[in-house]
Amino acid sequence: MIRPSGIFSIQQDFDSKYVLVPMDFARKIIDLPTKVTSIEIALKPGVEPESVRDQVAAITANDYKVQTRLQQHEFLYKILKSEKWAVYFILSFILMIAIFNIIGSLTMLIIEKKKDIGILSAMGAENGMIRNIFLLEGLMITLSGAIAGLIIGGIVCFLQQQFGFIKLENGESFVIDAYPVSMEALDFVSVLLIVSAIGFLAAYYTSSKIKIASPSGK
Structure with a gap:
């Protein structure tokens, strides 16, 4: 009669599929x-999995299926990657809406500086x-906001990595209980x-609508 000696819980998908038993018992x-169904190879940090996979496949003459972890769970990784791009496009759409704030700010600035614009024109400014003055002003507003946002976002991500403030729903069913965060330089660059x-388009559109007035404001 077989009796369980203990119960472990990692994640529902794993808990319902796997049982840990002695090797001799499993073979029986x-x-x-005298056979095994699979062999897992642990790699040292920094080793390229694809390179090792190609080497192992060459040694076995393709008689065995050799896969990396990514290939074993290809569908899952595709879903995660799709979710990442979906979130990116949603946030980009939100930024497209925020473009009206930049347009509004620059428009108010142009109205306030209407007489100054006329004076510059009278002094011979082309x-x-x-228009380039206000274009640069719009870019400064955009870049200052973007850099500040990236710094704040980086700090929040770092704190999440260290302390895990944002918890996963039903976190007890997973290996980790906090939302995992990974900071990639490419993500920061793409956001910037x-x-x-978007800020350039907003500033360019607004500055192109400037009407040159005389110093008297007429």
Whole structure:
């Protein structure tokens, strides 16, 4: 009679599929006294899994299926990657809405500086030069906000990595109980680029609508 000696809980998908038993007992149950169904290879940090996979496949002459962890769970990783891009596009759409705030701020600034614009024009400043002033102003507003946001976001991510403030729902069913966060340089760069591009479009549109007035404001 078989009796369990203990119960472990990691995640529902694993808990319902796997049982830890002695090797001899498992071989006896599945009637494979001298064979194994799979071998897992642990790699040292920094080793490229794809390179090792190719080497092992070459040694075995492709008689065995050799897969990396990514290939074993390819569907799961595709879903996670799709979710990441979906969130990225949603946030980009939110930024597109925020573009109206930049347009509004620059429009108010142009209205306030209407007489100054006329004075610059009377002093010989070309229209392009005046528009570039407000274009640069819009870019400064955008970049300052983007950099501040990236710094705050980086701090929040770091705190999440260290302390796990944001918990997973039903976290007791997972290996980890806090939402995992990984900071990638490419993500920071892509966010900065998309914010800068949207800010540039907003500033360019607003500055192109400037009407040069005389110093008297007429």
